[in-house]
Amino acid sequence: MSAWGVALFSDDTACDVRDTYRELIEDGVGDEEAVRHVLDGFGDALVDPDEGPVVWLALAWTQSKIGRLDAAVRDRALAVIEQGEGLERWQEEGGKALAGRQAALDKVRAQLTGPQPERKRLRRPWRHVTDLTPGAVLAYRVSSGRLVLLRVSQIDDDRVGCAPVLTLVRYLGDALPSQQELDRLPDAVDGSCPLGIPVDGVMNAMVFRVAVHRKKDPDYRALGFEPLAGVLQPRPGDERFDSLLCSYTHWEGLASIMEWYAGCH
Incomplete structure (x- = not known):
């Protein structure tokens, strides 16, 4: 049961x-x-x-x-x-x-x-739609001043929201990379801290579905995630969305995770 x-x-x-x-x-x-x-x-x-x-x-x-x-x-x-x-x-x-x-x-x-209530009309919940598109790259500066990067691998559009699916790029630097440098950056490595440092399997997600659930919740810009001018072309596997391999979070949660990853370095 x-x-x-x-x-x-x-x-x-x-x-x-x-x-x-x-x-x-x-x-x-x-x-x-x-x-x-x-x-x-x-x-x-x-x-x-x-x-x-x-x-x-x-x-x-x-x-x-x-x-x-x-x-x-x-x-x-x-x-x-x-x-x-x-x-x-x-x-x-x-x-x-x-x-x-x-x-x-x-x-x-x-x-x-018993007495039945009056017929109620149910309205669909508020639904946030992201303005990010596949290929976009977001930079986030952690408290140490260094930058981490995430790329929008796809958009997951369902009944409750249209949210970006972000893949962490293996990068931790002091300055923004050029487009040529960006093109050469691989995604995070499976089995390690996504920035390349081996860990014990704790908190090592690489793909994140980042949603905004309420109107008052901050979006990515309010939390310091800035879109780069450059883009990254689709990579093998981007067309498949595997919910079991994806960590569901919000922008505040993602910022905390990036701080943790950067702190591993």
Whole structure:
């Protein structure tokens, strides 16, 4: 099971159902179509005796909280509660765990059977779009006065933002390189501190997806990352975005990481 607690949303599946449904409504998808998308998308979970009940409960709860409770979804969720579907794990644990889950289900029942809130319109969250483009090179001067360089290897454009993917270049210098020097600089070396110093595998990411999540968050210029006049041509692998090899951060976090790397030298 994906649960880590007795509450309805102390569960990965429940959270995924809630987030998926809300995102569909935020994107302007109609009520019936949104339900169909959720049920289709969680088809495998629906046939699982543990996760299936969670899907119905999470969907009904989420609908109810925004004034869009569908009668068929409500009835199916209430049947889950009345018939004790998905309670086997909690019954095996017994004691406080079972009592806590029952209390959580009582809360869901009260939400679904009580007065429903007015229908709410959900707006899509603010979405930042970077002005950086592939090939751009950013210079950052660390507190020692030396410069580190990162190149924009690609742009990752998804529902929540359009963010640059930066690859650290193997460079730590006192002055900005010329275009000719820039062209010869390799990317950071795998298995070492990206500036070339061997480390024990701690904090040695080389590729960063750098996002701005809120309007008040500083962008790259405010943190001292300056675009160079020169550019770097695409390199093998730039067209592939591997989220498992990428460190997700923000500009303040990236500045701190650059300080740490430079301090290794």
